[in-house]
Amino acid sequence: xxxxxxxxxxGAGVVGASLLVPALGGCGHDDSLTFFxxxxxxxxxxxxxxxxxxxxxxxDIPVRTVLSGPDPMQQMLTFCAGxxxxxxxxxxxxxxxxxxxxxxxxxxxxxxxxxxxxxxTLKADSIPALYDTFGFNGxxxxxxxxxxxxxxxxxxxxxxxxxxxxxxxxxxxxxxxEFLRTAQALTERDASGKVTQWGFVxxxxxxxSAGLFGMNNGxxxxxxxxxxSRCNFADDAFVDGVQFYADxxxxxxxxxxxxxxxxxSTMDLFTQGKAAMAMGGHWRWSTFSSADDLDFDVTALxxxxxxxxxxxxxxxxxxxxxxxxxxxxxAWEFVKFACGPEGQxxxxxxxxxxxxxxxAVQSAGFAKxxxxxxNLDILTSGPSYSxxxxxxxxxxxxxxxxxxxxxxxxxxxxxxxSLRHGLTHDTDEVLRNQ
Numbered sequence: 352x353x354x355x356x357x358x359x360x361x362g363a364g365v366v367g368a369s370l371l372v373p374a375l376g377g378c379g380h381d382d383s384l385t386f387f388x389x390x391x392x393x394x395x396x397x398x399x400x401x402x403x404x405x406x407x408x409x410x411d412i413p414v415r416t417v418l419s420g421p422d423p424m425q426q427m428l429t430f431c432a433g434x435x436x437x438x439x440x441x442x443x444x445x446x447x448x449x450x451x452x453x454x455x456x457x458x459x460x461x462x463x464x465x466x467x468x469x470x471x472t473l474k475a476d477s478i479p480a481l482y483d484t485f486g487f488n489g490x491x492x493x494x495x496x497x498x499x500x501x502x503x504x505x506x507x508x509x510x511x512x513x514x515x516x517x518x519x520x521x522x523x524x525x526x527x528x529e530f531l532r533t534a535q536a537l538t539e540r541d542a543s544g545k546v547t548q549w550g551f552v553x554x555x556x557x558x559x560s561a562g563l564f565g566m567n568n569g570x571x572x573x574x575x576x577x578x579x580s581r582c583n584f585a586d587d588a589f590v591d592g593v594q595f596y597a598d599x600x601x602x603x604x605x606x607x608x609x610x611x612x613x614x615x616s617t618m619d620l621f622t623q624g625k626a627a628m629a630m631g632g633h634w635r636w637s638t639f640s641s642a643d644d645l646d647f648d649v650t651a652l653x654x655x656x657x658x659x660x661x662x663x664x665x666x667x668x669x670x671x672x673x674x675x676x677x678x679x680x681x682a683w684e685f686v687k688f689a690c691g692p693e694g695q696x697x698x699x700x701x702x703x704x705x706x707x708x709x710x711a712v713q714s715a716g717f718a719k720x721x722x723x724x725x726n727l728d729i730l731t732s733g734p735s736y737s738x739x740x741x742x743x744x745x746x747x748x749x750x751x752x753x754x755x756x757x758x759x760x761x762x763x764x765x766x767x768x769s770l771r772h773g774l775t776h777d778t779d780e781v782l783r784n785q
Contacts, residue, residue: 493669568592
């Protein structure tokens with residue numbers, strides 16, 4: 352099984368990044384605990400801080416890191432089929448169910464039941480929407496380690512010059528119409544009509560971003576969210592939201608078209624001050640923070656007239672334990688540390704991720720690591736203003752169908768109404784026959 356473009360979605364700090372870091376270790380059979388994860392260079396450095404702190408506190412549990420290639424799902428299946436499954440596995444919200452369904456992952460309810468003190472502490476400190484993401488068919492197959500939902504980065508200088516103040520929190524978000532007017536006001540053209548400054552660019556995966564606009568217009572991706580029976584691609588609200596997203600580029604010309612993006616990088620446009628807003632998640636933080644002369648902040652996504660205000664997606668990664676691991680007890684200690692209050696405090700201070708525990712995300716350490724951000728509430732309350740992405744073992748196949756059928760809509764050669772037919776029929780057929 353391959354993920355294709357879905358591999359681009361795998362985890363905050365990975366989306367759109369080149370994996371320049373060589374593998375940090377292998378899957379040997381010594382006494383080391385093996386930890387499999389995907390990361391770009393900045394994320395790998397941050398993760399090593401967590402690992403070093405764990406090693407300091409647990410010198411009896413050496414950790415060997417295994418850095419993923421571009422298709423982590425296939426790599427994990429290959430490892431585990433060959434009897435060399437890493438002990439601790441990074442898990443992604445939309446693909447872990449496939450591993451759980453194949454019994455690759457350990458149900459952590461047993462571990463939690465044997466560790467009631469940690470279980471109760473975690474329950475009291477957890478953000479339910481994130482914790483529940485990794486619950487499937489009655490099992491708890493991972494503990495969340497970060498929130499990686501989407502929001503908008505914006506260029507303060509460009510907004511100030513235009514006299515526009517964006518929302519500073521999700522609860523006072525803007526409508527699609529307000530967002531469009533802002534993007535139009537911040538799009539500039541030269542005398543020939545060529546765009547010199549874009550109002551909006553997207554640094555996520557476009558067909559997922561379009562789906563998020565569909566969700567923000569008042570519907571969910573699937574019904575129900577976990578182990579769904581149908582997709583909602585034919586719903587009026589979803590179709591209209593997707594069309595609004597596609598029109599930003601193809602009709603209103605406030606965003607680069609698919610053809611434009613063949614010769615330009617949306618990341619570069621924002622870092623160079625040639626785009627006023629960029630859609631993405633916290634995984635873009637390190638890149639934007641290191642850009643010269645880029646004064647940026649964050650704001651909420653817009654919500655459509657039928658919606659309930661702008662919301663993010665519950666994007667999250669977690670840590671899982673291989674069902675076949677001979678070091679389950681050591682693996683549990685590592686997962687407890689990384690996903691519990693101690694490790695989350697390290698993550699908060701590092702600025703690597705948006706933590707998943709209330710104590711960490713509201714901590715002075717997290718605020719200090721994000722001191723340049725005025726609208727910190729966008730990050731700290733993001734999980735509470737998020738809607739879930741689907742959890743099903745069939746998602747890779749649905750993803751491939753979305754990539755196929757959203758493409759013409761995003762290129763402007765088909766209307767979003769086209770999603771009502773082939774995509775809806777094919778995805779529902781996949782769900783019926785999974």
